[in-house]
Amino acid sequence: MASSLTVETVTSALATVNDPEIRRPITDLDMVKSVDIAADGAVHVGIFLTVAGCPLRDKITKDVTAAVSKLPGVSAVRVELDVMSDEQRKGLQQKLRGGEPAKEIPFAKPNSLTKVYAVASGKGGVGKSSITVNLAVAMATSGLKVGVVDADIYGHSVPRMLGVTGTPTKVEDMIMPPSAHDVKVISVGMFTPGNTPVVWRGPMLHRALQQFLADVYWGDLDVLLMDLPPGTGDIAISVAQLLPSAEILVVTTPQQAAAEVAERAGAIAAQTHQQVAGVIENMSYLPCPHCGEHTEIFGSGGGEQVAEALTTTLGARVPMLGQVPIDVRLREGGDNGQPLVLTDPDALAAKELRTIADKLAVRSRGLLGRQLGISPIRKG
Structure with a gap:
């Protein structure tokens, strides 16, 4: 009956609806503007959107309608969308930051429990981005909260490889990253029209990376993967400065020439005082689909x-x-935005990538940059 409906019961139902970008209940985010219940059981719900052009307004409307419709006595649901005021957005921004001052990089704090891996290579073409994307998705499917920063400013490719179709949403000076396959992603390619090249030098690159880390609302991540450009240039140095606790993952191929260059990419850790989490060898061999023998194409x-x-x-x-074997489906998945670990989980390459992801997921953070909670004691 309609009489069993109350504002409280409707609000409880709305608490089950998460904002699709922030991934928190809309009731916690002060997005519920109003709840009105008519005598015949028709429910009118007013919802505040963070911005006027919210790309997920239809999903929010659909989710709210579905949640309220399940209540006994509801005859109809009408959702009316409004837009937050500047003051409301600032309040939301403060709430998301937990009262912390703006412009801090959460992963650089001594008490951060997020594992940060900077995926590096000595040269291009070794499949570093493919490895990054598949590791991220493998970790996400195992239940971890994962984010990816496409820090390869000049050669950004992560959005395509992950199949990201959404665009970032700005709330005041915070950026809500889009996601795909339960992985949050940010890339400079989301801010440049078409296939326009990025023509930036050192300071601009540093600032862009800083914004990706400080201005983007990542939430409580278990793992953050950073797809670095090849070599030991500005971005690698900026990562060491902004995230000194980040560990380096070196991707190479079996070829000796590639390995020599990859050593330099990892050896930068000696100068930046970072740890190297390990080495991943991509394109290790070509398995025969009939006899199972391995052909070492690249040595x-x-x-x-x-x-x-x-x-x-x-x-x-x-x-x-x-050692990740050659698999044409790994390349096809990157082109189609469907990572191999999802589309063909039983493939040899997919199994190896999942094994690597599992090894990285269980690593404990080192003591670098962490406060130990000890203080000197004066002797009497």
């Missing part, structure tokens, strides 16, 4: 060579995390 031993050289250089063991 062999490159990954082990890099791991051993970095272990010697850094004075700490750098493990070989895995």
Whole structure:
């Protein structure tokens, strides 16, 4: 009956609706403007959108309608959308930051529990972005909260590989990142028209990376993966400055020439005082679909060579995390925005990528940059 409906019961139903970008209940975000119940059981719900051009307004309307319609006695649901005022948006921004001052990088705080991996390579063409995307999705499907920063400013490709179709939404000076396959993503490609090249030098690159880390609302992430450009240039140095606790993942191929260059990408950790989480060898071999034999198209031993050289250089063991075989479906998945670990989880390459993801997910954070809670004691 309509008489059993109250504002409280409707509000409780609305608490089950999450904002699709922020991933928190709309009731917690003060997005519920009003709830009116007519005598015949018709319910009118007013919802505040963060911005006028919210790209997910239809989804919010659909989710609100579905949640309220389930209540006994509801005869109809009408959703009316409004837009937050500047003051309301500032309040939301403060709430999302938990009262923390703006422009801080949450992952750089000593108490941050987010594992940050900077995926690096000595040269281009070794499949670094493909590895990053598949690791991110593998971790997300295992239940982790994952984000990816496409820090390859000049050669950004992560949005396509992940199949991201949404665009970032701005709330005051905070950016809500779009997501795909339960992975939050930000890339400079989301802010440039078409396939326009990015022509920036060092300071601009540093500022862009800083904004991706500080201005984007990532929420409580378990893992943040950063797809770096090849080499040891400005971005690699900026990552070390902005996120000194980030660990480096080195991607190489078995080819000796590629391995030598990859060593330099990992050896930067000796100068920046970062840890190297390990080495991933991509395109390790081509498995025969009939006999199962392996053809080493690009040679062999490159990954082990890099791991051993970095272990010697850094004075700490750098493990070989895995060897990913050649699989045309890995390339096709990148072109289509459907990562291999989702489309063909039983493929050899997919299994190896999941194994690597599992190894990285269980790593504990080191003590670098963390406060130990000890203080000097004066002797009497």
